[in-house]
Amino acid sequence: MARPSPVSDQVKTLFAAEGRHLWSIDELHESVVQALGAADYSTVFRAVSGLERDGLIKRIDLGDGKVHYEVSDEHHEHIRCDVCGRVVEVPGCVLEDASFAVASSTGFKVTSHQLLFSGICPDCESARQA
Amino acid sequence: MARPSPVSDQVKTLFAAEGRHLWSIDELHESVVQALGAADYSTVFRAVSGLERDGLIKRIDLGDGKVHYEVSDEHHEHIRCDVCGRVVEVPGCVLEDASFAVASSTGFKVTSHQLLFSGICPDCESARQA
DNA sequence: ATAAATGCAAACGCTTTGCGAGTGC
DNA sequence: GCACTCGCAAAGCGTTTGCATTTAT
Numbered sequence: 001m002a003r004p005s006p007v008s009d010q011v012k013t014l015f016a017a018e019g020r021h022l023w024s025i026d027e028l029h030e031s032v033v034q035a036l037g038a039a040d041y042s043t044v045f046r047a048v049s050g051l052e053r054d055g056l057i058k059r060i061d062l063g064d065g066k067v068h069y070e071v072s073d074e075h076h077e078h079i080r081c082d083v084c085g086r087v088v089e090v091p092g093c094v095l096e097d098a099s100f101a102v103a104s105s106t107g108f109k110v111t112s113h114q115l116l117f118s119g120i121c122p123d124c125e126s127a128r129q130a
Numbered sequence: 131m132a133r134p135s136p137v138s139d140q141v142k143t144l145f146a147a148e149g150r151h152l153w154s155i156d157e158l159h160e161s162v163v164q165a166l167g168a169a170d171y172s173t174v175f176r177a178v179s180g181l182e183r184d185g186l187i188k189r190i191d192l193g194d195g196k197v198h199y200e201v202s203d204e205h206h207e208h209i210r211c212d213v214c215g216r217v218v219e220v221p222g223c224v225l226e227d228a229s230f231a232v233a234s235s236t237g238f239k240v241t242s243h244q245l246l247f248s249g250i251c252p253d254c255e256s257a258r259q260a
Numbered sequence: 261a262t263a264a265a266t267g268c269a270a271a272c273g274c275t276t277t278g279c280g281a282g283t284g285c
Numbered sequence: 286g287c288a289c290t291c292g293c294a295a296a297g298c299g300t301t302t303g304c305a306t307t308t309a310t
Contacts, residue, residue, distance in 0.1 A: 003288080004284075007291075041275095042277085061191055067274085067275075081238065095228070108249035108250060113245060113247040115225075115245045119233070122238070133264050156299085172269095176265085
């Protein structure tokens with residue numbers, strides 16, 4: 001049996017929780033600290049690295065210079081607000097046929113893709129009009 | 131008139147040149163050094179920053195931790211080889227209708243998107259079979 | 261003289277690693 | 286005793302900035 005690992009366990013718990021599916025290491029660290037009282041950034045980093053190595057979560061690049069992760073069970077896209085930076089999950093995969101088209105036009109064997117839409121979220125849009 | 135600025139000019143030349151459309155600051159720096167004999171990384175960085183500020187080039191995130199730029203005249207996607215990392219431009223925009231669908235499903239006003247396919251390029255694919 | 265471009269060096273932000281201490285098994 | 290987790294501190298790595306110097310106008 002493995003030793004108990006509160007930090008690593010808490011990270012897993014966070015990923016398993018509802019309500020949020022996208023985490024930066026920073027945010028995970030903050031949440032773990034809040035839950036356990038204390039935890040080192042590097043410990044959280046290592047927990048995340050392990051989960052990524054095991055394929056349980058995957059790296060998502062939002063283009064903000066930070067690394068984000070989400071559980072890798074299902075594939076989906078994201079849309080980020082240009083104004084507030086909020087990221088929302090886009091239901092469904094809109095790229096099934098596109099992948100095929102890309103494969104035939106480039107000769108590549110398409111294995112995956114990452115798509116990030118940018119836009120203005122409803123809140124920022126209404127705030128903008130005020 | 132502004133003073134002559136060989137470094138900045140050379141950066142512009144590189145972006146205007148055919149044959150390559152995607153550059154990291156590092157690669158630009160290397161090419162500028164090769165062309166002019168010497169140039170500082172920060173100078174290249176500032177040249178690039180200026181071009182980006184003026185909207186002549188735009189930042190492209192390939193998920194490799196480095197910042198890449200390309201001329202912003204036309205919108206297109208990229209596909210990167212999982213094995214060698216080579217990035218090839220995907221002709222045409224495959225996402226016109228998808229943007230509309232995303233807008234209606236998320237409530238966001240979609241302003242742009244960034245898509246990166248991953249796959250295996252023909253060279254790596256044939257090398258893999260050997 | 262003035263303003264711009266450049267080089268040098270250091271600061272910065274985030275990620276990653278080395279190492280030693282603590283602790284279940 | 287062993288292996289694993291953890292915290293601390295520092296190293297990396299790429300980006301960004303401050304400052305002094307040079308130089309064309």
